[in-house]
Amino acid sequence: MSSKKQSSSNSALIATIIVAALALAAVIVLLVVLNKNDGENSGENNFKATQELLDECGTSAHDLVSKNYEIIKLYITEGLAHKDEPYGNEPEDGIYTVDSDMYDSIDDIEELVKSVYTAEEADRILHNFELKLKDGSTQAVELYKNRDVFGDIFLGIDARFAPDTSYTADWSSCMLEVIPTSESSCDITVYINGITVEEAAEHPESVLSAKMIKTDDGWRLTEFLK
Numbered sequence: 275m276s277s278k279k280q281s282s283s284n285s286a287l288i289a290t291i292i293v294a295a296l297a298l299a300a301v302i303v304l305l306v307v308l309n310k311n312d313g314e315n316s317g318e319n320n321f322k323a324t325q326e327l328l329d330e331c332g333t334s335a336h337d338l339v340s341k342n343y344e345i346i347k348l349y350i351t352e353g354l355a356h357k358d359e360p361y362g363n364e365p366e367d368g369i370y371t372v373d374s375d376m377y378d379s380i381d382d383i384e385e386l387v388k389s390v391y392t393a394e395e396a397d398r399i400l401h402n403f404e405l406k407l408k409d410g411s412t413q414a415v416e417l418y419k420n421r422d423v424f425g426d427i428f429l430g431i432d433a434r435f436a437p438d439t440s441y442t443a444d445w446s447s448c449m450l451e452v453i454p455t456s457e458s459s460c461d462i463t464v465y466i467n468g469i470t471v472e473e474a475a476e477h478p479e480s481v482l483s484a485k486m487i488k489t490d491d492g493w494r495l496t497e498f499l500k
Contacts, residue, residue: 323454331460334493335452335486339464341390342499343445348383349403349417350438350500356431369421369430379429383418392487392494399498407434443480443500444468458488464499 323331348354354377356370377383388396402414413434421430444467451463451471465471467480474481485496 321454321456327454327457328452331452331454331486331493332450335450335460335462338390338486338493338495339448339450339462339499341386342495345387345390345399345498346441346445346500348386349399349405350441352437353417353435354429354431365433367421368433369419370433371421371423372418372429372431374429377429379427380418380420383429389491390495391498392489392496395495395497405435406438406440408436409434441500452486460486460493462486462495 354372354374357373359365359370384396384400387399390396391399400418401416403417404412404414405417406412407415415432415434417432417435419430419432421428447468449465449469449471451465453461453463455461462484464482464484465474465480466482467477469477469480482499484499486493487496488494
């Protein structure tokens, strides 16, 4: 472990995450406890994390970060494929019908988002998420919604959506640092674009910080990571 982490006397869990391009849960994780010492403190509040809590936080953070990556694809870099309107027209209701083998209804999208983030953050992503649109503007929109086609309900996507080509962060492999600060909260640092912990100071744009809290439904991220 780096000298910076050694001097901070934190019991930290570092996970190397390799994200498969096409699957939500297809993630290989190598969990390695670095600078582990049962007598050391975790976090600035002198909280002492047990090995059991470290393992729990590491597993949960790995799952949440990998799902966060799937949501990046859904809302920023790809979106869901859709069916064209007859004669190539724009949809009159401003919504395309989604054509996906994985997501059949708005319930599927909501279930995924709510399984990753706290209630407030999930609501923002589902109903008021700021995106770049086809016309180049930035606007908070409800990207996915139900579409009524002659009385049949389908999953729809806002017709104004276009993948954000300016987003170039590389999540093909990343390192994840997990530091519990209490029994129900945990600080997370994600090192993207292939950098290591030792290289973080030279690449601050590739270091993402977040918090994970334990709710009645399990661990959740308090904010979207991008």
